[in-house]
Amino acid sequence: MGILKSAADLVYTIRFLKLLVTPFDKTEAFKKGIIDADGKKNKEFNTNSIDDREAYRSHYTPFHRLVFNLKRLMSKVPGGQSVVARYGAALALIKEHGELSDERLMQIHEETGIDILDCLAEQSEWFMLDDKQLSPGIYRMKNDTVTALYCEDIVKKGDRVRIIETQASPIDEVLGLDIYKGLHENSSQWVYFTTGEITR
Numbered sequence: 671m672g673i674l675k676s677a678a679d680l681v682y683t684i685r686f687l688k689l690l691v692t693p694f695d696k697t698e699a700f701k702k703g704i705i706d707a708d709g710k711k712n713k714e715f716n717t718n719s720i721d722d723r724e725a726y727r728s729h730y731t732p733f734h735r736l737v738f739n740l741k742r743l744m745s746k747v748p749g750g751q752s753v754v755a756r757y758g759a760a761l762a763l764i765k766e767h768g769e770l771s772d773e774r775l776m777q778i779h780e781e782t783g784i785d786i787l788d789c790l791a792e793q794s795e796w797f798m799l800d801d802k803q804l805s806p807g808i809y810r811m812k813n814d815t816v817t818a819l820y821c822e823d824i825v826k827k828g829d830r831v832r833i834i835e836t837q838a839s840p841i842d843e844v845l846g847l848d849i850y851k852g853l854h855e856n857s858s859q860w861v862y863f864t865t866g867e868i869t870r
Contacts, residue, residue, distance in 0.1 A: 685733070686733075686737060686764060686778060689734065689737045689738075690737055690740070690741060694706075694707055694708060694709040694738070694741075695707045697729070698725075698728070698729040699729040699730050699734060699738070702722075702725040702726075702729055703715050704725065704726060704729060704730045705730070705738065708742070709738045709739075709741060709742045710742070710823075711730075732767060732820060732821050733767060735816075735820075735821045735822070735823075736760075736763055736764065736767060736816065736821040739816045739821060739823045740760045740764075740816075742823070743760075743813065743814055743815060743816075758844050758845060758847035758849065758864050759815070759844075759847075759849055759862045759863050759864055759867065761775060761778070761779065761844045761845065762841075762842050762844050762849040762862050763816070763818060763821065763862055764778070765842070765844065766818075767821070775844065775845075776845070779845055798865070799838070801839065802839065802840055802848055803838040803839050804833045804838045804850055804865070805833070805838070806833050806834060806835040806838055807832070807833060807870075808830050808831070808832055808833075808855075808870075809830070809831050809832075809833060809852065809868040809869065809870055810828055810829065810830055810831070810868065810869055810870070811825060811826070811827055811828065811829050811831055811861075811863070811867060811868060812827065812866075812867050812868065812869055813827050813867060814826050814827055815861060815863065815867070816861075817854065817857065817859040817860065817861055818851065818859070818860040818861055818862050819859060819860060820859070822857075822859070824854075824856070824857055824859075825854050825856075825857070825861055829854060829855070829856055830854075830855040830856075831852035831853065831854055831855065831861055831863070831868065832852055832853045832855060833850070833852050834852075834853065837850075837851055837852070837853075838850075841862070847864050848864065848865065849862055849863070849864060850862070850863055850864070850865070852868075
């Protein structure tokens with residue numbers, strides 16, 4: 671079982687890296703008309719035919735949506751702390767949806783060349799309580815992001831996210847970045863983020 675799990679981790683790692691570096695217009699989702707050249711879902715695409723439904727199931731899974739949205743989000747901000755902060759939350763999503771081990775996640779990170787140490791000292795901590803807990807209440811997202819369960823690209827900059835008292839502690843730590851979970855008020859879906867991605 672351990673060998674099978676390790677092999678599955680490696681497959682997800684390779685799939686993630688390959689999809690991450692493939693231009694949108696070279697992906698199967700683009701060729702099938704599911705997404706446009708910017709990685710956004712084509713509103714005119716429908717699943718009326720058997721072929722279209724099969725293409726959608728094969729080339730626009732939650733895994734694909736996660737990587738496509740990650741690519742789009744990271745391209746919006748040219749470098750800096752906010753990109754790395756979102757990158758940490760994105761890796762947490764990849765770890766969860768891909769069921770990757772910490773070792774495989776580190777392999778993915780090393781391939782990106784992003785230096786986490788460049789932004790750790792810049793993280794906002796003025797709203798932190800004891801034991802790394804966030805102060806419960808309403809925060810606003812600094813950037814667009816995706817939802818945790820379905821990886822939907824519906825969370826926009828300035829949207830309100832509620833931190834519930836019972837969910838105020840980090841849910842995970844990825845490469846030294848604490849990952850938190852909040853409730854997106856517009857969609858009532860959970861969102862993952864770091865402290866560098868929210869403001870009051």
